[in-house]
Amino acid sequence: MDVQTWTYLIVGLTFALYIGIAIWSRAGSTGEFYVAGGGVPALANGMATAADWMSAASFISMAGIISFIGYDGSVYLMGWTGGYVLLALLLAPYLRKFGKFTVPDFVGDRYYSKTARLVALICAIFISFTYVCGQMRGVGVVFSRFLSVEIEMGVIIGMTIVFFYAVLGGMKGITYTQVAQYCVLIFAFMVPAIFISLMMTGNPVPQLGFGAEVAGESVYLLDKLDGLSQDLGFASYTDGSKPMIDVFFITMALMVGTAGLPHVIIRFYTVKKVSAARTSAFWALLFIAILYTTAPAVAVFARTNLLESIPNKAYAEAPGWIKSWEKAGLIGWMDKNGDGKIQYVNGKAFEGNPDYDDSQTGKSGERVLKNTPTDSANELYVDRDIIVLANPEIAELPNWVVALVAAGGLAAALSTAAGLLLVISTSVAHDLVKKTFAPGISDKKELFIARCAAGGAVVIAGYFGIHPPGFVAEVVAFAFGLAASSFFPVIILGIFSTRMNREGAISGMVTGIVFTTAYIVYFKFINPTANTVENWWFGISPEGIGTLGMLLNFAVAFLISAFTPAPPQDVVDMVEGIREPEAEGEELVVADH
Numbered sequence: 215m216d217v218q219t220w221t222y223l224i225v226g227l228t229f230a231l232y233i234g235i236a237i238w239s240r241a242g243s244t245g246e247f248y249v250a251g252g253g254v255p256a257l258a259n260g261m262a263t264a265a266d267w268m269s270a271a272s273f274i275s276m277a278g279i280i281s282f283i284g285y286d287g288s289v290y291l292m293g294w295t296g297g298y299v300l301l302a303l304l305l306a307p308y309l310r311k312f313g314k315f316t317v318p319d320f321v322g323d324r325y326y327s328k329t330a331r332l333v334a335l336i337c338a339i340f341i342s343f344t345y346v347c348g349q350m351r352g353v354g355v356v357f358s359r360f361l362s363v364e365i366e367m368g369v370i371i372g373m374t375i376v377f378f379y380a381v382l383g384g385m386k387g388i389t390y391t392q393v394a395q396y397c398v399l400i401f402a403f404m405v406p407a408i409f410i411s412l413m414m415t416g417n418p419v420p421q422l423g424f425g426a427e428v429a430g431e432s433v434y435l436l437d438k439l440d441g442l443s444q445d446l447g448f449a450s451y452t453d454g455s456k457p458m459i460d461v462f463f464i465t466m467a468l469m470v471g472t473a474g475l476p477h478v479i480i481r482f483y484t485v486k487k488v489s490a491a492r493t494s495a496f497w498a499l500l501f502i503a504i505l506y507t508t509a510p511a512v513a514v515f516a517r518t519n520l521l522e523s524i525p526n527k528a529y530a531e532a533p534g535w536i537k538s539w540e541k542a543g544l545i546g547w548m549d550k551n552g553d554g555k556i557q558y559v560n561g562k563a564f565e566g567n568p569d570y571d572d573s574q575t576g577k578s579g580e581r582v583l584k585n586t587p588t589d590s591a592n593e594l595y596v597d598r599d600i601i602v603l604a605n606p607e608i609a610e611l612p613n614w615v616v617a618l619v620a621a622g623g624l625a626a627a628l629s630t631a632a633g634l635l636l637v638i639s640t641s642v643a644h645d646l647v648k649k650t651f652a653p654g655i656s657d658k659k660e661l662f663i664a665r666c667a668a669g670g671a672v673v674i675a676g677y678f679g680i681h682p683p684g685f686v687a688e689v690v691a692f693a694f695g696l697a698a699s700s701f702f703p704v705i706i707l708g709i710f711s712t713r714m715n716r717e718g719a720i721s722g723m724v725t726g727i728v729f730t731t732a733y734i735v736y737f738k739f740i741n742p743t744a745n746t747v748e749n750w751w752f753g754i755s756p757e758g759i760g761t762l763g764m765l766l767n768f769a770v771a772f773l774i775s776a777f778t779p780a781p782p783q784d785v786v787d788m789v790e791g792i793r794e795p796e797a798e799g800e801e802l803v804v805a806d807h
Contacts, residue, residue, distance in 0.1 A: 217607075218362065220617035228398050228621050232628070233378060235394060236387040254389055254484040260497025262389045263481045265396035265629040267298070267498065268505055269345075273399055273626035274352045278601035280513035281520075284443075284451040287513070289461055293468025293694070295499075295506050301473040302495035306482040308709045310491040311792045316637070317476045317701060318645040324708040326785055327716040328650055333723050335645045337700040338476045339638055340727070343674060345477075345693035346634040350679020352627035355599050356620050358542040365543065366680045372624070373676040376631050377669060388632045389484060395625035400504055402622020406606045406615050407508050410515045413609060420511035439514060442521040447560035451517065456755075457747060463758030470702040470764055471694030477633040479705075480640070516605045523608060524594065525558045529578040532556060535607035540581055543568055544597040547580050550587055554578045561590025568595055635675065639668035692734055695760025699726035703767040709793065712786045718775030726767030733759045 215223075254262070272294070280287030312320055318338055322331025350369050357368025404420075411423030415435060428435050439451045449455055456464075472478065481498075482491040523533055529547060536556075539545040546568030547556055554577070564585035571582045603623055606616045643664035648655060655663075700723050707714040734756045737745040747753055754762060780786075 215613060217613045217616050220614045221620050224614070224617045224621045225624060228394075228625065229375060231394055232375070232391045235391045236378060238390075256485055256490040256493035257497055258393050259389070259481060259485050259490075259494040261396045261501055262392035262484075263478065263494060263498035264501035265392035265399065265625070266481060266633040267478055267502055267630070268396075268399065268626055269349055269352070269630035272505060272509075273403060274355065274602050274623050275599050277509040277512040277516065277605075278598040280510055281517040281601045282598050283455075284449070284517075285454040286456045286461070288510075289456075289464040290468065291506055291510065293465040294472060295502065296465070297469035297472025297694075298495075298499055298502060300469060301478065302492070302499060305473055305479065305705060305709070306495055307488045307491050308792050309479060309705070310482045310485065311488045316640050316645055317479055317705070318641055319649070320708065321704060321719065322645070322649060324785065324789070325704075325714075325716040325719045326782060327720065330716050330720050330723075331645055331649060333720055334701070334704070335641050337696070337723060337727055338641045338645075340731075341475070341693050341696045341700070342477065342634045342637045342641075343671075343678065344696060345475075346631050346638075346671075346675040347678030349627045349631040349634070350675050352599070353624060353631070354679055355542075355544065355597075356603060356623045356627070358544070362541070369676050369679040372628065372631070372679070373672050376628055376635060377672045388629075388636060391632070392629045395629040396501060399622040399625040399629070400501070402618045402625070403505055403512075403602075404508060406609070406611055406619055407512050407515070409611055409615065410519075410605065410609045411511065414515060414518070420508045420515075424511035424514040435514060435518065439518045439521070442518065446521060446525060446558065449560075451514075457753040459753050460747070460750075460755050460758050463754045463761040465758075467695045467698045467758050467760035467764070469698075471696070471698035471760055473702050473705075475694070475697050476641075476701070477630070477637045480637060481633075512602060512605060516601045516608060519605075519608045520596070520601075521558075524556055526555055528555050529580055530554065533608070535604055538607070539597075539600055539604060543570065544600045546570075546583055546585070546595040548583050548585065548587055548593050548595075549576060549578060549580070550591070550593050557591055557593040559590075559592045561592040562588045563590065563592045563595045564588055567597075631675065635668050635671045638671040639664045642667035692738075692756070695730050695734065695757065695763065696727055698760035699730040699763025699767055703764055703771060707768075707771060709789070712789050713775060713780060714771060715775045715778055715781045717778040718771040718773075721774040722767040722771030725770045726763040729766055730760050730763035733763075 276287075276290050276294075279290065309317075309320060312323075316338070318331050318334035321334035322328065350372060351365075353372030354365035354368035357363055357371055358365040363371070407420040408418055411420040412418050414429060415423040415426040416429045417423040417426050424435055426435060427433060428438055431438070436452055443449065443451050454461070482494070485491050485494055524536070527533075529549070536545055536547075540547065546563065548564050550563075551557065564583060564587050566585055568581075569584045571584045574582050576582050603619055606619055643660050647663050648660050703726065704719045704723050707719070733751075737750075737756045745756065747755070750756075751759075751762070781789075
């Protein structure tokens, strides 16, 4: 069977499984819709957390960005894994013992303020929408290539699937769907990695293979890749080019942003006990590590195969995967010197993303580009987000493996999108309506509002998936920066400081997220031509500015709280109470309202 038939078969089966689980686990109360009734086993919650965590950025884009920028891509590995350790040790058990539905719920009660709850609610929705647009873009990328539809149509298909099981099943349906999605995505990521590692190095363990010698050659794979990169004018793959301060700030933003992401934090409300929250954190970290330790190997395999299979090949004789991805609009070739060969060297081929003129065909049979060529000798544009998806095709693996990777990419994107949409719907229904404007509404009415909010969020997320502000990993990095600058300080101080009051918390959150958002918007939208290291403050990129926003948040919070009244005694007692060890066998029940 061809790739498309295999894709329809495997993707269709996995979608049927997800929808079946959503129907089976349909939420019947707000407790089930928001936190799955608080009764998910630790192992299942760990697997669901891993799926929730490993988004399209992890599955599709992380290895792609590492493949293109090499050593500098390590910031994503260090930040996202280190952040999860921080979350598991410092936040998750305490928030679970607090026993509320959402992060704004914690902020509102801990800081005894509806204003604080509202600010946290706005931050949660803003962060979640920033994050979810990257997931929808990932869905569109997969569908556009493997189902031969436009990216826009792919996003709409993904919206429909997510709408069904997120709105119907709530957290209960999402949790068990994510267990299935983790199994699909990790199998899809590991199978081609193992195959390619065997083919290239003779070692079946990818984590060891990318540091081994190339099969049949007396050269290490990384040394070979360095040589190929330098021969084509690219920087040495194993050398970094980012300023060290930016590496530190991006890593820290991703790390503390992880600990502040509302859709990850809420997962620890779904288990019965604080001890189960710790256990599920252990399982999640183990499941996450499988993919994260494999991603650098996949990046190296893909980059090596890419640099060996493309340069100086006649377009008419180019591998079939190039033309397939060209049709999807994610590869573009502009024959600048008219020799009919693909010149792939360092530099931009043309301005912007590929913009095709389908009214004509080039003399070599290529799609003609409307784009303005640059002065660079490079003739080829390759979208970073295709590396993992195209890797099996580049390595000439069987068609069923190619289709399996497509199903894995969809599982990764959809699992995280569902979790984020639930955060948005919960924030609107529970924190905005129930806790702020209409405290007397019934459980049934609140559940209806939550489902309507989830539906509206799907539509908005789909729009941003069609018109994203960057490639998937970049968009997600912005979400982490926003979470780092807003939520992390207010949560960590809410747990470990009895002196932090509402005035300090509110001022810190507003300062952090406004500063970080303004910096990102300026360099990415208002003046993108100035987005260079020479113009960045202290050499810190927009991806890393969340760390500076976090430091401003802490500073403002401490300063304001020092000159305003201390929290009431009952709040102090509550803070001290959530830090006390739980009683043996103690279960924490989450109410429906």
